[in-house]
Amino acid sequence: MSFPVKKKLLGKAVATLAAVGGLMASLLTGVADAHGSTVDPPSRNYGCWQRWGSDFQNPTMAQQDPMCWQAWQADTTAMWNWNGLYREGVAGNHQGVIPNGQLCSAGHTGGTRYAALDKPGAWKAAAKSRQFTLDVWDQARHGADYLRVYVTKQGYDATTTALGWNHLDLVASTGRYAPSDHYRVAVDAGSRTGRHVVYVIWQASHLDQSFYFCSDVVFQ
Known part of the structure; x- marks a missing residue:
């Protein structure tokens, strides 16, 4: 085998190892900085990570799960860090801090990392009854001062319109939760x-x- 060919193969091997190393670093960072997410029904990026985290380069995602595909292409770290979509120092002024059209990315927290989550389209939706129990998974056991659960108004179309505060109705608001792995809320839609x-x-x-x-979700 000639030296140029060997050098080319070595370069490909190094690039592959670097990609694997970067992926492992992202995974380890996600664990180290673990926070949490809604897991039932799954949040957009948790669902994308759950379905494709072990196969995120599979081109069939583009046809089977196009909204996840565009999110993975936009920024893979948004999926690996599905548990870190938060803002600091909001002081309860959620509607003042998070603009209409950017609710799913928390106002593009982390720069544009989570911006793809705001994109309207046919996101995979969980089938739910109109009375269901919502589950938030708190990996770091931070506790909760409260949970607020909103559901979109009848007639809102998530496939064509980015989510705004005007599209939402507050359907559940809780008190404090002691630190635990899961916080559950009864929801009536x-x-x-x-x-x-x-x-x-x-x-x-x-x-x-x-x-x-x-x-x-799709209410049945």
Whole structure:
């Protein structure tokens, strides 16, 4: 084998190892900085990570799960860091800090890392009854000052319109939760039918950290 060929193969091997190393670093960072997310119904980036985290370069995602595909292409770290979508120092002024059209990215927290989550489209939606129990997974056991659960108004179309505060109704608001792995909330979506977005604010107790989650559902 000639030296140029060997050099080319060595370069490919180094590039592959670098990519694997970067992926492992992202995974380890996600674990080290673990916070949490809505897992039932799954938030957009948690769902994308759950379905494709072990196969995120598979081109069939583009046809089978196009909204996840565009999110993975935009910024893979948004999926690896599905548990870190939060803002600090909001002081309860959620509507003042998070602009309409950017609710799912928490106002593009982390620069544009999570911006793809705001994109309207046919996100995979979990089938739910109109009375269901929402589950927030707190990996770091931060505790919660409160959870607020909103559901989109009947007639809102998540496939064409980015989510705004004007599209939401508050359907559940809780008190404090002691630090635990999971916080659950009974949700009544009323007479809603069809596709909707469930929007959750988790106010963590350890610091002024506010987490924001968009979960797509179909009420049956």
